[in-house]
Amino acid sequence: MAKEISNGVNHGTSKPPPTPSPLRNSKFSPESLELPSLFSSSFWMDLHLLCFANLRILVTGGAGFIGSHLVDRLMENEKNEVIVADNFFSGSKDNLKKWIGNPRFELIRHDVTETLLVEVDRIYHLACPASPIFYKYNPVKTIKTNVIGTLNMLGLAKRVGARILLTSTSEVYGDPLEHPQTEEYWGNVNPIGVRSCYDEGKRVAETLMFDYHRQHGVEIRIARIFNTYGPRMNIDDGRVVSNFIAQALRGEPLTVQSPGTQTRSFCYVSDMVDGLVRLMEGDHTGPINIGNPGEFTIMELAQTVKELTNPSVPVNVVENTPDDPRQRKPDISKARELLGWEPKVGLRQGLPLMEEDFRQRLAIPREN
Ligand SMILES: NC(=O)c1ccc[n+]([C@@H]2O[C@H](COP(=O)([O-])OP(=O)(O)OC[C@H]3O[C@@H](n4cnc5c(N)ncnc54)[C@H](O)[C@@H]3O)[C@@H](O)[C@H]2O)c1
């Protein structure tokens, strides 16, 4: 049973969660196999682990940037079966092309605001546009995705006894007044701003996760992801690292939104995927911050991309958008302690890997 509840602190509720759904593990449970009585149940449990220690895993949003890297990682284990459900709003089949046709892989065009009935053991629930440009494009749809989509996935988890992980966000801390941000910080979020469909949507999604956990015994995990970058990001995604690399490669000015002193902490995608899998398979509900604590101003990021990719491009300061958080840096003590996780790839190592991928997709070879 998960060890933490309610923002990492048990706020006075001594009532244990109700017994999980009787359907939990029904697929493989010794009881459901009508075993001959001469074999003990521990014998069958060992046999189960040897023969059936496979998992059927649903990844919502699996055609997106982080989701597709997560699918690669899960598919590496030949005992896993992976089902992706995605509406392709910001993701693409291209990201999954190497798995299409593999008998252990299924791709479903599905919008999580509609119910989904599949028998699975794990649900990685990523479906949600993540780039501010994409999530602000249709804010009502964004909040529906976060609220109704998460309700649907929790309903599924409850019904089939699956463990569910939500990819929440550092944006639940809003424009943070505490720095760095620990999981105990409740945040400083504008409830009626242009970012609220995403920030508040994810906050409600976290609430739903804990309510299903406390009320129905659903096994939950919550990751609070900080800015993540890497190969396969949508080239016109609109987020800062992809914008700067694409601009530098195209020889266009890098657009630093004013003032440029705002900070972010950038995590390379392979580190992120490692953290998500550790959280899912560990014993802790979270929420747990997963991110790289290395903190950079956006101007420093622009100068680094310019230096590494194209020293001749200018850096322009342009107008910003409302409610842009002024600082962001994760405290990852919990991830270190509870998951044995910390990031390995620094910004100066990760940027060239992403540049290489962008060069291939933009057909801009490196000049010797
Ligand atoms: N990348 C980051 O820096 C970051 C930071 C914090 C949190 N996150 C979270 O991680 C998750 C993945 O982010 P990403 O960077 O890979 O973004 P992404 O936009 O590349 O991927 C999101 C995926 O969800 C799909 N999707 C969107 N709405 C859907 C819906 N209604 N039904 C089904 N599919 C839908 C999209 O088509 C896409 O494939 C998101 O939940 C995001 O909020 C990401």
Ligand SMILES: O=c1ccn([C@@H]2O[C@H](COP(=O)(O)OP(=O)(O)O[C@H]3OC[C@@H](O)[C@H](O)[C@H]3O)[C@@H](O)[C@H]2O)c(=O)[nH]1
């Ligand atoms: O071209 C650009 C794009 C962005 N920026 C700035 O770069 C910073 C980061 O902006 P991004 O759009 O990449 O991402 P944000 O940090 O604002 O939001 C992200 O936070 C975490 C996740 O939940 C999401 O991936 C996304 O919402 C902001 O200060 C923004 O003003 C630029 O200076 N130039």
